[in-house]
Amino acid sequence: MAVTALVVTLLAGGSAPGTAAAAGQDRPALQEAMQRFIDIGFTGMQLRVHDERGEWVGGAGLRELGEPAPPPTNGRFRIGSNTKTFVATVVLQLVAEGRIALDAPVAGYLPRFELDPGITVRMLLQHTSGLFNHTGDYYGGKVMPGLPSTGQEWVDNRFRTYQPDELVRFALSREPLFPPGRDWNYSNTNYVLAALLIEEVTGHSYAEEMRRRILEPVGSDREPRPLGLSGTEVPGTRTGIRGPHAHAYYRYPDAGQWKTVDVTRQNPSLVFGAGDMISTTRDLHTFFSALMSGKLLPAPLLAEMRTPHDKSGFGLGVRVENSVPCGGTLYFHNGNTIGYGALMYSTADGRRTLTASITGVDTEVDLATKFPQALDKLLKAVFCGERAAG
Template sequence: MRTQRLPATKALRRMAVTALAATLLAGTATPGPATADSSVTVSAASGQDRPELRKAMQAFVDAGFTGVQLRVHDERGEWAGSAGVRKRGATAKPPTNGRFWTGSIIKPFTATLVLQLVAEGKIVLDAPVAGYLPELGLDRRITARMLLRHTSGLFNYTGDFDSDGTFVPGISANGDAWLPDRFRSYRPEELVRVALAKPLRFEPGSDQQYTNTNYTLAMLLIEKVTGRSYAEELRRRILRPLGLKDTSVPGDRTRLPGPYAHGYYRYEDAAGREQVVDISRQNLSLLAGAGDLISSTQDLHTFISALNGGKLLPAPLLAEMRTPHPKMGYGLGLFVQDLGPGCGNVYQHMGSPPHGYGALMYSSPDGRTTVTGSVTWVDEATRGPGKDFQKLVDALVKEVFCDGQGGPRQ
């Protein structure tokens, strides 16, 4: 994709998307304009009528999302539904338990694997990672805890910012530059070496900055100490024990299996004409261990409920995982979010691959109340009406965890 002699507006768009990239991959995906009919009805998979959830889903469609699928487990039981359309130009709704690209929701899975190995004595949480991966030449001050908490100071291989706000490019992971490379395969070592070629952003342990490099390194750490691939360890330790049949690490596979909703990217071609591309197929080896997961709302519910219910980690390590650093509210693979007076904390992670898909996963401290979901949209470099995404998610989450009133459910 040519980048020379860009019109000012196009250059600004590209600057905007790189500035948003870290936030997107952290889980605050920002969707763009859609073509769904705002009057579309919701398809509920359970027998319950939950008008407040139907309204919350419809709000996403009204804001411009093409589709949304949602699953809620709470004291009223299980509820699942979808709104919008599965594909542009069609009328079928998104499947209520379709597969989707989860983006950074893989990070709690990766952190759980590392902490299981800590429990087995195979990894020491505060030992230098360089001792396990000497071939990479890591700063010996960087520990496994720092990787999981994003306090290592490592450069983000998809691009990062200097202290003065100057953007330092890395591997293209969004925008028009990403589009022609969306099927390219990357090796995790290749990604890490891009990051290690740059100076540290800050002294290890002195600050916190969300960086995909940390979790690609965590993936390599898992593989080194077990002698097996990350995908196999994930299957052995989490997917098979929990019966997660819809969840997988795709590797170089670019297609979503089974029924799924489509994501899109809008751009301007060399002749100035607007084009919309179906990007349901994309190669997420670009985000190894940090954003390359396929799942469903049911599987995400099962995982986050089991994790917070104490089924995957010993209590002391689960407590460590859920202890947040004050800067970002991020523990070891989970965000700890205070919903306000009377509501208490939820444990969550959201995610988005480069474009077109977003996912959310929220849980109460005991794992009994969860919200999991996926959205699709027509994305673009400026991210469209993405300003509404966090507001919509917050309203949905408070509806479930606080009766929509900012107070606890009775």
């Protein structure tokens, strides 16, 4: 199965396995698939599955190095680029309201950046703008460093506050990778601009608009109605995680030696709008199921969101997986910040979902080979039936 792995910066390693109690029926294949991630070296994992058999929740590994407790199955975690799906949803809601035009130039909404007038809102959401990725890029076989996002330089700067305009202007100081719409390249800068677009059009902060439209308690008369995601937030520049959570660790080379740092606390402003949100497996399920089942967007815009670019499989804030061995199509977005990874998958109708958090640690993990194998096993167990996962 072709799957999209987490970015290589989610470095992690081995730990003595522990197991959190699973809710609902016994599902040994799910527990085994989750344990595979611990066996290849990740510190801990939370997993939530919704399907025709109901809800299954489990955890494996450790909550914190040196402590025997497993990760809390209701724990909060940094969801990384899954933030992009939330942001794309709000942008498309504004499109539905006639406040943004999907194929209009972004420069018309955000003139202060003097963007190429060929860059449209659609291109931001689909990563076809050609804008340099401010956290660093790889294109045409060339590695291009950005703002500190790995290694000792990131560790030294992990509590620094970046302003979103600063991120955009840094990206614009680099040459575009290609003319707008001519190619595809994943760029966090696209979603910094998408979040700023939300702010410009609504007159509210991106965090406030996210809360009003998606996160606040159910019961509002506004359409689309919020989902009551009490464990989800846009933390701004706050470095800590509120509520129960597992610790995350970063292993990196420095001066010829490997170092390990607890990176649970970090300032997420480097990935404003692109990877800064915090959530839970329950909230990710509620959000993605509602999105896929048509509760958050009109059908034509949901169809636009789920139409993949021919080079990437990336729609407007979601990815499309058509090569499931048991047939069918999955919609998903995976994400990471250093130390935390998040998985979010759903069938087209939102009735079967997989949401998970993975934390990293202090020994080597084979992300090129063993991680895709573990992910493949998990996806087969959830979406192809547990016998297929063996």
